[in-house]
Amino acid sequence: MATQINKPLEKTPISKKLLNKDTITVFIVVAFYAVYSTLIYTNTAGRQMLNMAITISCYILMAVSLNLVVGFLGELSLGHAAFMSVGAYSGSMLSVALLQSTAMPLYIRLPLAMIFGGLVATIFGIIIGIPVLRLNGDYLAIVTLAFGEIVKNVIINLDFTGGAIGYDTKAIYSTPKALLPYAAAAVIISVLLIINLAKSKHGRAITAVRDNKIAASATGINITYYKLMVFAFSAFIAGVAGVLWGHSLSIIKAAKFDFNMSIEILVIVVLGGMGSIRGSVIAAILLKVLPEALRAVDDYRMLIYSLLLILMMLFNSAPQFAKLREKLNIKNTLVYFKNRKEKKGGNVE
Amino acid sequence: MSNFNKNYPKTKMIVPPSNTLIPERDADKLPVLDVRNLGIDFGGLKAVDNFTLTIGKTEIAGLIGPNGAGKTTVFNLLTNVYKPTRGAILLDGEPTAGKEPYEINKMGIARTFQNIRLFNEMTVIDNVKVGLGGSVKENLFDALFHTPRYRKNEKMLNEKAYELLGIFGMEDIAKLKAGNLPYGAQRRLEILRALATKPKILLLDEPAAGMNPSETAELMENIRRIRDTFNIAIMLIEHDMNLVMGICEGIAVLNFGQIIAKGTPDDIKNNETVIEAYLGRKENKKNA
Amino acid sequence: MRKCVYVGFIVKNILTIIFRKVTQVTNLIVTLIQGISLGSIYALIALGYTMVYGIAKMLNFAHGDIIMVGAYLIYTSVALAHCSPILGILISVASCALLGIVIEFLAYRLLRRASSLSVLITAIGVSYFLQNIALLVFGSEPKSIPVLFNIPAIQIGNSITITGETMLTLGLTVIIMTALTIFINKTKLGKAMRAVSEDKDAAMLMGINVNRTISITFAIGSIMAAFASLCYGISYTYIKPTTGSMPGIKAFTAAVFGGIGSIPGAMLGGILLGVIEKLSMAYISTQFTDAIVFGVLILVLIIKPTGLLGKQIREKV
Numbered sequence: 001m002a003t004q005i006n007k008p009l010e011k012t013p014i015s016k017k018l019l020n021k022d023t024i025t026v027f028i029v030v031a032f033y034a035v036y037s038t039l040i041y042t043n044t045a046g047r048q049m050l051n052m053a054i055t056i057s058c059y060i061l062m063a064v065s066l067n068l069v070v071g072f073l074g075e076l077s078l079g080h081a082a083f084m085s086v087g088a089y090s091g092s093m094l095s096v097a098l099l100q101s102t103a104m105p106l107y108i109r110l111p112l113a114m115i116f117g118g119l120v121a122t123i124f125g126i127i128i129g130i131p132v133l134r135l136n137g138d139y140l141a142i143v144t145l146a147f148g149e150i151v152k153n154v155i156i157n158l159d160f161t162g163g164a165i166g167y168d169t170k171a172i173y174s175t176p177k178a179l180l181p182y183a184a185a186a187v188i189i190s191v192l193l194i195i196n197l198a199k200s201k202h203g204r205a206i207t208a209v210r211d212n213k214i215a216a217s218a219t220g221i222n223i224t225y226y227k228l229m230v231f232a233f234s235a236f237i238a239g240v241a242g243v244l245w246g247h248s249l250s251i252i253k254a255a256k257f258d259f260n261m262s263i264e265i266l267v268i269v270v271l272g273g274m275g276s277i278r279g280s281v282i283a284a285i286l287l288k289v290l291p292e293a294l295r296a297v298d299d300y301r302m303l304i305y306s307l308l309l310i311l312m313m314l315f316n317s318a319p320q321f322a323k324l325r326e327k328l329n330i331k332n333t334l335v336y337f338k339n340r341k342e343k344k345g346g347n348v349e
Numbered sequence: 350m351s352n353f354n355k356n357y358p359k360t361k362m363i364v365p366p367s368n369t370l371i372p373e374r375d376a377d378k379l380p381v382l383d384v385r386n387l388g389i390d391f392g393g394l395k396a397v398d399n400f401t402l403t404i405g406k407t408e409i410a411g412l413i414g415p416n417g418a419g420k421t422t423v424f425n426l427l428t429n430v431y432k433p434t435r436g437a438i439l440l441d442g443e444p445t446a447g448k449e450p451y452e453i454n455k456m457g458i459a460r461t462f463q464n465i466r467l468f469n470e471m472t473v474i475d476n477v478k479v480g481l482g483g484s485v486k487e488n489l490f491d492a493l494f495h496t497p498r499y500r501k502n503e504k505m506l507n508e509k510a511y512e513l514l515g516i517f518g519m520e521d522i523a524k525l526k527a528g529n530l531p532y533g534a535q536r537r538l539e540i541l542r543a544l545a546t547k548p549k550i551l552l553l554d555e556p557a558a559g560m561n562p563s564e565t566a567e568l569m570e571n572i573r574r575i576r577d578t579f580n581i582a583i584m585l586i587e588h589d590m591n592l593v594m595g596i597c598e599g600i601a602v603l604n605f606g607q608i609i610a611k612g613t614p615d616d617i618k619n620n621e622t623v624i625e626a627y628l629g630r631k632e633n634k635k636n637a
Numbered sequence: 638m639r640k641c642v643y644v645g646f647i648v649k650n651i652l653t654i655i656f657r658k659v660t661q662v663t664n665l666i667v668t669l670i671q672g673i674s675l676g677s678i679y680a681l682i683a684l685g686y687t688m689v690y691g692i693a694k695m696l697n698f699a700h701g702d703i704i705m706v707g708a709y710l711i712y713t714s715v716a717l718a719h720c721s722p723i724l725g726i727l728i729s730v731a732s733c734a735l736l737g738i739v740i741e742f743l744a745y746r747l748l749r750r751a752s753s754l755s756v757l758i759t760a761i762g763v764s765y766f767l768q769n770i771a772l773l774v775f776g777s778e779p780k781s782i783p784v785l786f787n788i789p790a791i792q793i794g795n796s797i798t799i800t801g802e803t804m805l806t807l808g809l810t811v812i813i814m815t816a817l818t819i820f821i822n823k824t825k826l827g828k829a830m831r832a833v834s835e836d837k838d839a840a841m842l843m844g845i846n847v848n849r850t851i852s853i854t855f856a857i858g859s860i861m862a863a864f865a866s867l868c869y870g871i872s873y874t875y876i877k878p879t880t881g882s883m884p885g886i887k888a889f890t891a892a893v894f895g896g897i898g899s900i901p902g903a904m905l906g907g908i909l910l911g912v913i914e915k916l917s918m919a920y921i922s923t924q925f926t927d928a929i930v931f932g933v934l935i936l937v938l939i940i941k942p943t944g945l946l947g948k949q950i951r952e953k954v
Contacts, residue, residue: 008782076754138696142893143938145886146931147617153931157924192495200492200499201482201506208468208479215466220454220483220546229489259886264759270758275470297771306765312746313762317755318747 022195025278029060029191030286033184040177048292054248055174057183058084058241063268063280064194065237070199070266071275073230074210076141078262079148080238082128083121084259085240086151089161091117095172106174110182114243121239123231124151129231133224135261148262155254166253173250183244187281190237194277197233199265205274207229248303271312372598375405379442381457381550381582387426387436388606397422397477397606404599406548407574410584413617415626418629419606420586421463424552428460429453441549443474455483457549461539461556463586470529473519473538476527477510480545484509513541516570516578537568544575551575553585557592565589567598594618602626644839663796668919669912674803676911678872680904681865682888683895684817687903690836690892692854693749698738699763701885703859707733707866708876709771712780720768722785726789730863737859738852746768746848764882779877782870806868813864814904818859819898829852834898887914887930894934896947905945910934 036053037044066080071166091113096105098112120347128147132140154160161169197203206226217223244250268287290308294301315321380403387400397419404410412420424433427438429450438445440456448456466477467517485502492499514520516549517537536556537567540568543551556572557565569592591598592616602610602617604626610617611634617623644768682704689697714725744763748756788801821827833850834838835866841847869884870876895906910930917929937945 042482070754076757131935134942136942138690138897139893139938139942139944141696141888143935146890146934149886150928150935153925185677187420196495200495200504201487202483202489202492204471204475204479205482207471207475211468211470212466214430214450215462216479217450218454218460218462218466219480220451221479221543222451224450239584259882267758267761270754274754277652299389302765303769303773306762306769309762310759310766313748313755313759314744317751317759319750320747341684 008127011077012294015142021201021278025195025281026188026191028266028278029188029281032281032293033180033188037180037184050176050291050299052288053180054183054244056285057180057187057333058287059268059284060187060281061190061237061241062234063272063284064190064264064277065234066238066265067269067272067275067277067280068194068230068234070269071273071280072203072206072210073227075227076137078141078259078266079128079142079144079146079233080265081149081153081233081259081261082148083124083238084123084242084245084261085155085254087121087242088252088257089155089242089254090120091239091243092252094246095243096169099171106178108194110174110179110243110247113247114182114186114240117243117246118236118239121235121242125232125235128235129228132227132231145259145262146255148259149178152254152258161254162251164253164255166251167246168251168319169246170250173245174247176248178330179244179248186240186244190240191277191281198277202226202229205277227308271309271316351457357615371410372405373406378406380404381406381408381441382584383439383442384427385437385439387423387433387438389422389426389431389434389557395606397426398435399607400426400603402601402611404582404584405574406582407580408582408595408599409572410582410594411600412584412586412603413588413590413593413600414603417604420603422606423552423585423603424460424554424586427453428458453462454546454548457547459546459548459550460552461536461543461554463554465532465535465539465541467527467530467535467539469502469526469612471527472524473527473530474507474514474523476538476542477513477545480507481506481509481513483546498505510545510627513545516541516544516575536560537571540575544579548581550582550584553583553587554601555588557587557589565592568592572596642744655781660796661871663794664919667797668915670797670803671800672912672915673908674806674872674911675915676891676908677806678865678868678884678907679888679891679910680907681810681813681861681868682899683892683907684814684886685865686892687895688830688854688858689863691898691900692830692851693741693745693756695745695753695805696760696889697745697858698760698783699767700759700858700862701881701883701888702764702767703733703736703862703881704866704869704884705771705876705878705881706736706767707807707863708870708880709775709780711785711867711870712782712876716780722798723744725785725865726863730860733859733863733866734795734856737855737862741801741852741855746851768881773880777878779875781875785867786869802871804942805871809864809868813861817861817900820857823917826850826853870927890931890934891953893944896944899944899946899948902944902946911943 029101036045036049040050040053066077069075069077069080094116095109095113098109104112105278126212128144131143135143141333156164198207205216205221206221206229208222209226211221242257264287269280270282270288272281272283291301291305294304297304381401386398386449388398389396391562400423402410412423414420422431426433427450429445433446440453440598443456445456445458446598447455449636468479471479485500485506487499490496492504511520515524517534517540519534519537519541522534527535530538536559540551540553540556553572558595560568572583573596574587575581585593585597597614599609600610600612600614600617601608601618602623609626610620612620612622656850673735674871675942682700684908685700685703686697689700690696709727710813711725711762712908714720714728715722720728732895740763744759748759786805790801791799791804793799821830829845829850831851832843832845833854840850865884865888869880888907891906891910892903893906894910895902895904897903913933914930918926921929
C-alpha cells in the first residue's frame, strides 16, 4: 500500500484512456455480432448456429439486465424470467394486433413492440420493487421467486394469453436472419446504456447503496428511488428480450419462463462476475454455446454442465484456490511477461 | 413524533439558545443545531433522555462520556437513523422530525461512523463523488445518454472531488479501491465524503480512533482547518482527551444517556461529576 | 291442516339448511386435515432448509432433490430389490444422511468463507447434478412407488374420512418434530448446533468441533428430507427426476414464511402453507392455487419482513 501512496500524482481521468474496460466491452459485443452475422449472411453458419442467434441475444440481454440488480444494486433476484415473460406476451400481442390491423412491416412493428413490451415489464418491475423496499437478502430473493411463480401461474390460467397451450405467434414469426439486426441493436444499445448509467451520478449512487446502505442514506442517497429505478430499468431490458424471443418462435408458453430459467440467468451473471457487464456477455455466450458443443455426448450433457458449474464455482470462490487463481489470472500473466520483457531489455542495455 | 415537534412552525424562526455552549462569535446568529429534550427508549430502557444542547454556527463541539453512555445513539437520533421517542431537533431553525436519513443529510447534517462505513468496492474518488452527487442536477436521461449536461457535471464533480481530496493530500490515491486503504486513510476519506454533501454541521464519530499521536495531532489541525475553510459547525465524539480538550470550544458529557455536564474544556476538566463518571467515586476507590 | 303442512315445510327447510351447514363444516374439516397433512410434508422439508440455513447461512437449493433421491431409493429397494418396506425406509434414510454429509464435504465446505451467492450457485449445480444422475439411472418416465403400508381409513361420523396415508404422515411428522425439538434443546449436540449457528468462531473457541457439527446438521436435514420423501411417496405414489423441485421450492417458501433459521418457524410455516394451499384449492380456485399461496407469502413478508417467527435483527450503526 505504502508504495502506491507514494506514487506521483496522476490526474488523468479513466475515460481519457483509449483502451479502458468499457471500450473493450463494447468492442467485444460489436465484434461478436459482426462475426456472427457475417457467418450467417454468407450462409457459412450451420443450422444450429442460425437457430442459436436469437436465443444467445436474449440471454445476453437477460444477463446484463439481471446484473444491474444483482451486481450493481446487490439484491438477489430469483424471478427475472417473469419480466421476460410479461414482455414476450404483451409485445407479441401488440405486434399481432398491429400486423392484423395495419399490416405494418417488421422494421416499425418490432421496435414498437419492443418498447411496449419493455414498458409493460417496467410496470411489473415497479410492482415487484415495492416489497423490495422493505426486504433484504434472502427474504427479497424468496419474494422475487414467488413473484415469478405468480406471473407464470396467472398467465397459464388466463384465456387471452392462450392458457397452458401457449400464445400463438405464428403470424409474427420471423426467421433468425430477419431478427438478427434487431437483436444486435437491442444488445448493443442496452450494453451502452448500462455502461453509461454505471459511470454517472446515478450509477455511483446505486453501487453506493450496494456497498453500504446506511452510509449511502447518510450521504444523501434516496435508497427507495434508486432501488425502484434499477428494478424498473432491469425489467425494461428483460421485457425487450421477451419481445425478441416472442418473435423468434411460433408459440410462447409461460411455463418456459420459470424458476429454472431465472436460475440459469443468475448462473450466467455470477459466473461472468458480479457487476461486470463484459463478464455477463461472455458468460451468456459461453453458457449457451457450451451445451450445444456437448451435444455429441447428449446423455451426459447436463451432467457435465452441472459438474462444470460446481467446479467453476469452487475454483472461483473457494479461499483454498486463491493461490491457484492468482497463478492463472490473465492480468497477472500479462504483468509477468511484461516484467520478464523489461528484465530482458535491462540486460541488453 | 412528539407533539412538540408537530406544533412547531415550519418556518424559520430565531430560537433563543436554550442551553448555551455557543462561542461568542456565533452568539448573535441562529444556532445551527438546537436539540431539546431528545430521548429514545429501547424496550423500556431510556437509552438517551432529556438531551438538550445547542451548537453555534461555526462551533467545534465535543460529546464525551464513558463507553455505553449513548453517544453514538445521540448521533443516530440526530440523523434519524433511530426515530426519537421524545423531543425535538431544529436544524437551522427547522424541525427534522419525520424526515428520512437521506433528507436529513440534504438538510445539512453529515456524519461519519464509529465503525468505518465506506463504499469499499468503489474508488476513493468515487466515494467523494457520491457525496457530491446532491450538488448537481442530472436526470436519468442525462445519465443514460451522456448528454452535454452530463459531461459538464462530470467535469465539475471531478474538479471538486480532487479539490476535496486535496484537503488531506489524497489526490494520488484517488483511483485506489476505498476498501484497500489503510485505516487512517479510510477515516479521512469518510470525513471528506461527509464534507462533500455540503453540510451545515458535521458529526464525527471517534475520528481519531486507531490513530497514533502524530496522526491525531494532524487530524486536530485538519478539523480546525475544515471548520475555517467551510465555515461549518463540527460535533465530535472522541475518547482522546488531548484532542477533545485541544480543539473543542464547548463540551457535553454524557453518562447513562443523560447529559451530566456542559461547558468549556476548562469547566469540564475540573467538574466533580465528570471525574466521578469516568473514574468512579472517590470513596469506592479508597475502599478498593 | 294447512298450517301443519306449512310448519312441516319450514322445519324441513331449516333441517336442510342445517344439514348443508354440517356438510360445509365437515368439508372444511376434511380440507383442513388434508392441508395439515400436506403442510407437514412441507414442514419436514422446510426443517432441513432452515437448519442448514441457521448453521451454514446458506440456501441449500439441492435440498429438494434429496427428497427425490430418497424416494428413488425407496422405489429401488422395495419395488426392484423386494426388500421389506421398513428395510427400504431405513436404507433410504441412511443413504440420504450420508449423501447430505458427502455433499457438504465436497461442495460446500470449501466455500464456507465465500459469498453466499457463490454457495447458492454451487447448490444449484449440485441440484442439477442429482437430477441428471437420476435421469441417467432411472430415465425420465415416472416410476410408481408400491404401497408400503396398508392402513385402513378412519371414519368419523358420516362424512369425515381420514385416509391411512394422512394418518401416517401426521403421526410421523409429530414424532419427528418432537424428537427434533428434544434433540435441539436437550442434548449436548443440539446445544453445539445452536452455538455454531449463533457464532461459528466463538463456538470454535469453546471447543466445539464446528466441521463435525455442520456435517451432523446436514445429515439431520437430509434425514428429514428422506422422511418427507416417504410421506410424499405414499401420498403421491409416483416419482420423476424433477419430483423434488416443486416441493423443494414450496418448502423453501415455507421456511422463509415462518422465518428462516427458526425451527418452530419452519414447522408453522410448512403447515400454514399446506393449509392455505388446500383451502384455496377447495374454496377459491384450483388453477390459481400457486398464485394465491405465493401471494399470501409476499403479503406476509411485506407486513412482517423477517417471516412469522423470524428474529428482527437491528443493524448496529
